[in-house]
Amino acid sequence: MATSDQQSSSWLKWGALGAAAAGAGAVAVVTATSGLAAYFARRIVTPEKQRVDDLAILAVITDGPQLQVVLEATPDTVIDGTYGLYFNGGRAHAVIGPILSYVPREGSVTRAVLAVHGGELRSATSGWWSGNLYAHPAEMGLDHEDVTVNLPGGPGPAWLVPALNPGPTWAIMVHGRGATRNEGLRAVPTAHRLGMNALLVSYRNDGDAPDAPDGRYGLGVTEWADVEAAIDFALARGAKDVVLFGYSMGGAISLQAADLARNRKYVLAMVLDAPVINWVNVLAHQAQLNRIPDYIGSYAELMLTHPLGRRITGLAAPMDFKSMDWVSRAVELRTPSLILHSIDDDFVPYEPTAELARRNPEMVTFEPFSKARHTKEWNVDPVRWESVVEAWLRPRLGKYALPRY
Structure with missing residues (x-):
């Protein structure tokens, strides 16, 4: 740490450098904030061309009176009910029924398979969960x-x-x-x-x-x-x-x-x-879920609603959230x-x-x-x-x- 004399004798030099550093830091913060807000805003309005297979299919049990599938336990797969499990890039799917066993310590859940359409479930290793039981x-x-x-x-x-x-x-x-x-x-x-x-x-x-x-x-x-x-x-x-x-x-x-x-x-x-x-409520909720600070979520909202934000979001016209x-x-x-x-x-x-x-x-x-x-x-x-x-x-x-x- 510099002495008081050194601080005094170099005040102009270090003051200028400090101001420059502070300015660079501020620019970096603003740039990072703008970048994250822009990414968040674009994600909201940009369609995903292909659904990601984000659910692990751990095993398929064929011996027994009914086909069963062992899945990665997620907040969705451990809820009882009837669902669709899409695999092979969405080209095939299975209708998934009741929970037969759930082992939290292993992170797996076994469920009944009620039907399979368009593919071979036994060869699938991943897929995605859906409320849609039927494709057609x-x-x-x-x-x-x-x-x-x-x-x-x-x-x-x-x-x-x-x-x-x-x-x-x-x-x-x-x-x-x-x-x-x-x-x-x-x-x-x-x-x-x-x-x-x-x-x-x-x-x-x-x-x-x-x-x-x-x-x-x-x-x-x-x-x-x-x-x-x-x-x-x-x-x-x-x-x-x-x-x-x-x-x-x-x-x-x-x-x-x-x-x-x-x-x-x-x-x-x-x-x-x-x-x-x-939509403002939904965007705030999604920002919170993704651990995005409130001010960045608000900045993303501004990008979506302000005419100048179109260059960032790609929208032909700004959003009118008030009308919705x-x-x-x-x-x-x-x-x-x-x-x-x-x-x-x-x-x-x-x-x-x-x-x-x-x-x-x-x-x-x-x-x-x-x-x-x-x-x-x-x-x-x-x-x-x-x-x-x-x-x-x-x-x-x-x-x-x-x-x-």
């Missing part, structure tokens, strides 16, 4: 028609799965971020029991429909126009009105469609599963909505859902689940999910709903 309507024994919806950006493939005795109301299934149209398959039997044809749609950037010009998610700000086109398709094929079923970001998209679409008067009701009610804050806009929601949301949702917190229902009980019915995490309410308790949806929708469909037996 044919796996459910459902007749379907491959149709095309004329989206603003080009042709969007869709499945039209007709009900046996259809009424004039159609169900339009809107999947979530990073998912595809098969996410809505689990709700098709419920729609059919209510006499609704089911239209499972694709939308921009989901891998089936054409990409948006900027190749970025709009988080609902842009995708609602694709749902508008799907409503047009249903009306042209004879529908009198529609019910929107929206999952996660698909819920945010459905809310925007019911608010902004030219044909919004034909949206009779919405059934939303773990929907994004307030349905807690603040609660009284403006005039479409009857049933929201099913797990109180332990690890991706989209349920509190905005509960608050929306509290502020607008006339239009919003909130049905809380537990242990379902994100968009797996049906997987944990399909009987309850289906009975709640049927009981809520039936009186809104009136005489066109099939009688309940």
Whole structure:
């Protein structure tokens, strides 16, 4: 450490160097902060082209009356229910049933395998866990028609799965971020029991429909126009009105469609599963989960909403999160909505859902689940999910709903 005389005699020299060092340090901090915020912001709006096989398949047990699979124990795989296990890059999948044994000290869980589609599970070493049991309507024994919806950006493939005795109301299934149209398959039997044809749609950037010009998610700000086109398709094929079923970001998209679409008067009701009610809340939650400081999460939000941020995020236009804050806009929601949301949702917190229902009980019915995490309410308790949806929708469909037996 320098003496007082040395400090005094070299004050100008060290003061200049100290200022330069402090400035360099500040620049480094700002650069690091900006870089992390930019990375976080881009991740939010950039579609992932391929799902990562992030779950270890430890063994497949073939001796015995039923095929079994031993999996890495994760917060998802140790929850009872029925799920999909996708492997071979998503080209094959298995329907996974009840937990047969769970050994925490070994970090493994053994579950029943109910069916395998498209591949050989015994040769798989990794895969990914999903709430989607089925990849295609044919796996459910459902007749379907491959149709095309004329989206603003080009042709969007869709499945039209007709009900046996259809009424004039159609169900339009809107999947979530990073998912595809098969996410809505689990709700098709419920729609059919209510006499609704089911239209499972694709939308921009989901891998089936054409990409948006900027190749970025709009988080609902842009995708609602694709749902508008799907409503047009249903009306042209004879529908009198529609019910929107929206999952996660698909819920945010459905809310925007019911608010902004030219044909919004034909949206009779919405059934939303773990929907994004307030993106600012979700981004803050995700920043916390990823141990990103609050100020960096706020900086990322600024990049997404400010016109100058487009150079960093790649967005064609800045986000308007205020228009998608349905807690603040609660009284403006005039479409009857049933929201099913797990109180332990690890991706989209349920509190905005509960608050929306509290502020607008006339239009919003909130049905809380537990242990379902994100968009797996049906997987944990399909009987309850289906009975709640049927009981809520039936009186809104009136005489066109099939009688309940």
